[in-house]
Amino acid sequence: MELSDEKYETIMESLEKGDSLVERGILKEALKKYTEALDNIPNPKNDYEIALHVYTALGDCYFNLKDFQNSCNNYNEALKCPDGLSHGYVWLGLGESYFELQEVNKAQDALMSAYMLEGKEIFNGEEDKYFDLIKQNI
Known part of the structure; x- marks a missing residue:
């Protein structure tokens, strides 16, 4: 619109x-x-x-x-917007937020989506713990 x-x-x-x-x-x-x-x-x-x-x-x-709960809520809303699902950055933020909430499965899914859309480069400048969560699945 x-x-x-x-x-x-x-x-x-x-x-x-x-x-x-x-x-x-x-x-x-x-x-x-x-x-x-x-x-x-x-x-x-x-x-x-x-x-x-x-x-x-x-x-x-x-x-x-x-x-982190409010960050999850907002990233999830972003995903519902036009082109939201194709933004690796939104998936990255969502995955990092879930990670901090200890929602490991949701964090892995979101971080893997970020990786699939943008590659390893999207993790540049981020704490290693986020990429470490998914690297065994790549």
């Missing part, structure tokens, strides 16, 4: 402000900006491509705040 230019710009502005706050380590304020961006997306939110980016940003932010 398409958003009006004005609505799209409003959402992007909140998303960019959130990204800027994350870069400065101000995660709780970033969360507010990402939530603001999400609130500006009409329902059903998952019908809009931009929701993929907002849910992913929320997932990342919650992950960095060590709120």
Whole structure:
């Protein structure tokens, strides 16, 4: 579905402000900006491509705040958006979140999806424990 230019710009502005706050380590304020961006997306939110980016940003932010249940929830919402299932990064975040929640089978499935979509490179810069969980299955 398409958003009006004005609505799209409003959402992007909140998303960019959130990204800027994350870069400065101000995660709780970033969360507010990402939530603001999400609130500006009409329902059903998952019908809009931009929701993929907002849910992913929320997932990342919650992950960095060590709120792994909320990061899982947001990454799962991102997967339901247009093209969500084909984004290895979303699968990576979801797998890492499940790992931190000790949901090993779900973590393996999501991390393997990330690997299948993007290859080993997607794990560059990530803690070894995530790739180690799936490497025996490759």
